[in-house]
Amino acid sequence: MATVTINGKDVEIGSNERLNCIQAASKAGVEIPAYCWHPALSVVASCRMCLVEVGDKKPDGTVAMQPKLVPGCQTPVKDGTVIIADSQKVKDARKATLEYLLLNHPLDCPTCDQAGECYLQDYSFNYGRGYSRLNEPKNIKPDKDYIGDQITLFTDRCIMCTRCVRFTREVSGSAELQVVSRGSHEEIDIFPGHPVNNPLAGNVVDLCPVGALCSKDFLYQQRVWWLKSTNSVCQGCSTGCSVTVDQNEDKVYRLKPRVNELAQGHFMCDEGRFGWKYTHSEERLTVPQIRSNGHSTSQAWEDVLASVRSSLQKAAAGRQRLAAVLSPWMTVEEAWLLSTCIRSLSPQAVLAVGPVRVSGVDEHFPKDLRGNVIEPVKFTIRAEKCPNRTGVQAVVAHFMDELMPFEELLRLLPADSSLRSISPAVIRRAGFRKCRPRHSVTSKPSSCRISCRRRCCSTPLTSCHQAPLSNAKALLSIIVVWHS
Amino acid sequence: LIRRAVRGPDGSRPDSRILWELSGRSGLFQSEALRAEIAAAVPALAGLADPALKTTGVLLETVQQATV
Numbered sequence: 001m002a003t004v005t006i007n008g009k010d011v012e013i014g015s016n017e018r019l020n021c022i023q024a025a026s027k028a029g030v031e032i033p034a035y036c037w038h039p040a041l042s043v044v045a046s047c048r049m050c051l052v053e054v055g056d057k058k059p060d061g062t063v064a065m066q067p068k069l070v071p072g073c074q075t076p077v078k079d080g081t082v083i084i085a086d087s088q089k090v091k092d093a094r095k096a097t098l099e100y101l102l103l104n105h106p107l108d109c110p111t112c113d114q115a116g117e118c119y120l121q122d123y124s125f126n127y128g129r130g131y132s133r134l135n136e137p138k139n140i141k142p143d144k145d146y147i148g149d150q151i152t153l154f155t156d157r158c159i160m161c162t163r164c165v166r167f168t169r170e171v172s173g174s175a176e177l178q179v180v181s182r183g184s185h186e187e188i189d190i191f192p193g194h195p196v197n198n199p200l201a202g203n204v205v206d207l208c209p210v211g212a213l214c215s216k217d218f219l220y221q222q223r224v225w226w227l228k229s230t231n232s233v234c235q236g237c238s239t240g241c242s243v244t245v246d247q248n249e250d251k252v253y254r255l256k257p258r259v260n261e262l263a264q265g266h267f268m269c270d271e272g273r274f275g276w277k278y279t280h281s282e283e284r285l286t287v288p289q290i291r292s293n294g295h296s297t298s299q300a301w302e303d304v305l306a307s308v309r310s311s312l313q314k315a316a317a318g319r320q321r322l323a324a325v326l327s328p329w330m331t332v333e334e335a336w337l338l339s340t341c342i343r344s345l346s347p348q349a350v351l352a353v354g355p356v357r358v359s360g361v362d363e364h365f366p367k368d369l370r371g372n373v374i375e376p377v378k379f380t381i382r383a384e385k386c387p388n389r390t391g392v393q394a395v396v397a398h399f400m401d402e403l404m405p406f407e408e409l410l411r412l413l414p415a416d417s418s419l420r421s422i423s424p425a426v427i428r429r430a431g432f433r434k435c436r437p438r439h440s441v442t443s444k445p446s447s448c449r450i451s452c453r454r455r456c457c458s459t460p461l462t463s464c465h466q467a468p469l470s471n472a473k474a475l476l477s478i479i480v481v482w483h484s
Numbered sequence: 485l486i487r488r489a490v491r492g493p494d495g496s497r498p499d500s501r502i503l504w505e506l507s508g509r510s511g512l513f514q515s516e517a518l519r520a521e522i523a524a525a526v527p528a529l530a531g532l533a534d535p536a537l538k539t540t541g542v543l544l545e546t547v548q549q550a551t552v
Contacts, residue, residue: 230489231539242540245489252490260540279490286495301497305505330499332529333518337503344507391529394544398526 002079005057006030007086013077021052021072021083032085033094033123035101035209036161037073040266040378041170045071047101047161049123051093053084069093094127101159102132104139104184105210112157114211116224120159139184148176148196150270151205151213153188158212160186164204171267171378173366174198188212199381200365202273206256215254217274222253231258235329236272237382238389239264243272252279269381308479315481316346323350323409325478326396328386335388335395338477343399351396352409354477357385413482 001012004024011028013019020043022032035047050072055065057080065082069090072083084090102124109115124130141155165177165188176196180189190196196204205215227246234241234255242260246253255276257268278284288304289296299307316322324342326335342349363381364373397403492498504513523533531542 232489233541240541247490250490262540262543284493284496286493301502301505305502309506309508332522332532333515334499334503336518336522337500337507337509341503341507390544394526394528395522397528 002077004028004077004079005082007084019077021054021070021075021077021081021085022050024077024081025052025072025083025085030085032072033119033127034073035119035159036163038163038166038207038266041163041166041207043074044162044166045074047159048097049094049101051097052090053087055082055084056080057082091127094123095129098124098128099132102128103134104141104156105159106138106140106156108157111220112154112211113214113219113224114157114208118211119209120211141187144189146195147190147213148201150202150216150274151196152216152219154212154214155187157210158188159210160188161209162188163207163209164188164213167200167204167207168196168198169366171203171366172198172200173368173374175369177204199269199271199363200267200379202270203257203267206267218254222248227253229256233387234268234272235387236269236275236385238384238386239380239382240387241268241272243268245276252276264379267379269379271381312342312345312479312481316349320481321348321350322346323352323412323480323482325352325354325406325409325480326392327354327477328356328389328392330388330392330477332388332391332395334477335392339395339399342479350404350409350412351399352404352406353389353392353396355406356389358383359385409480413480 001015002017003010003012005011006025006028007030009028009030011024013024013027019027020037022034022037023039025032032050032052034050036044037047037050048071051069052072052075053065054070054072054075055063057063063082065084072085077083098120102120105120109118109121112118115121138156141158144153144155147153160179162179165179168177169175174196176190176194176198177188178191180187202215205213207213224246226248228248229244229246232243232245232255234243241264242258243255244258245255255268255273257264257266257273259266287298288301290299290304290307312322322342322345324338326338330338339351342351361383363383364377365379365381366374366377368374393403488498498513500513500515519532519537523530528544531537531544534542536542
């Protein structure tokens with residue numbers, strides 16, 4: 001076990017850990033400020049914010065310090081490394097660096113989207129000088145709205161950390177962003193006609209520490225200090241990216257990736273990032289409806305649930321068979337509740353996992369301009385668009401000796417069954433992407449068993465949009481009753 | 485209980501609550517208790533009782549092997 005000393009405090013690091021000074025200090029609870037360094041990107045040591053004093057502890061106990069400050073992001077630690085991050089020399093260096101970074105930075109914090117979560121604000125408050133000695137006019141650079149369909153660049157706010165440039169080169173592989181010009185005229189820009197529209201483009205907004213790159217979707221929508229964050233999981237595909245949902249007064253404003261090395265790492269795709277709008281769709285059904293004689297009427301929840309349960313009990317007690325098609329969009333808890341409910345009514349009830357939507361093939365990043373994947377893969381957008389197939393399958397496998405594919409369940413049903421007329425292809429096409437069961441509502445827990453002239457009926461449990469979902473019979477979780 | 489990000493529109497109910505009531509269970513939906521119940525009953529999902537589930541999640545190796 002290696003021991004590193006940070007501000008006089010010893011911290012142990014694993015023998016296989018390869019840490020820089022910033023990471024080692026973080027283990028000791030010491031913050032070393034940094035702009036350009038990011039754990040998922042290459043090290044450039046350009047912002048100079050993480051300058052620290054570094055030395056080595058000799059076997060005789062003496063410490064030999066390096067004569068100059070070194071960038072903490074670029075300096076690996078080993079057994080006996082001594083880091084001093086709170087000396088006057090380090091504090092003066094931080095003040096000088098911040099003063100330099102703020103020379104041309106506009107003081108537009110009141111209208112900046114980043115205000116409240118801006119590293120320039122935070123570091124200026126914690127480590128800055130508090131005033132500027134610049135008497136000359138600031139170097140004002142033009143804003144670049146054209147930089148991407150989802151992102152915009154406030155060029156004069158940029159501190160040239162180049163996180164965004166490195167992201168497009170190292171993670172997305174598309175390399176749309178570059179640094180143009182020299183010295184204080186340096187700017188982030190694109191090659192004309194090649195905007196940042198890759199499937200991971202939104203991540204550059206999260207990476208930007210100062211509000212230069214902003215999301216057009218979120219721009220001027222909400223002050224960040226009003227937002228409340230809740231940890232969640234993206235439902236866009238089976239990667240299951242860890243995310244935070246930022247909302248205010250029950251309105252979602254944005255999704256941001258939450259670091260999870262077991263899932264996706266530090267980033268998320270734009271499909272997941274901007275794919276939450278269905279949450280506030282006007283088409284969502286809010287009350288259960290019962291269809292009778294071709295007409296749907298709204299009913300009270302209590303009445304409908306009692307009616308469904310009573311109908312299922314009667315069916316199970318008679319000569320009818322029960323089956324439940326569990327949506328791969330369900331949580332494990334929901335799948336367990338539905339499975340135990342059906343099995344308690346009829347121990348022989350069939351459980352099957354609903355159609356699994358697959359779109360294309362897995363898309364790996366980084367990719368070169370020809371679309372070839374560059375190893376090592378750093379991010380994957382899965383072709384399987386169900387977030388929890390394996391979880392639901394595990395629940396179903398507990399109750400069934402053998403997992404029954406949805407298609408096989410359809411073959412079990414009578415030939416004139418209405419459910420058989422729904423091919424999995426239709427279900428896959430009919431808006432699954434926009435209609436997922438999170439916070440959704442029962443749409444038609446109907447007693448259509450009574451009015452249905454056919455021998456089979458289905459009770460859709462979770463579909464949150466009225467059209468085109470209901471009309472297309474694209475059902476999420478279904479209870480099926482039929483005569484054996 | 486559920487830590488939901490936003491409440492659904494007026495009149496709507498979360499799926500979990502619908503299924504909880506359809507199952508005839510009494511009281512409010514309790515995900516914690518439900519996960520403990522599942523973890524005890526299904527060996528493949530024993531990881532649901534792991535506290536890490538609330539942060540980064542847990543890897544269920546046996547589940548990964550399941551295929552339709």
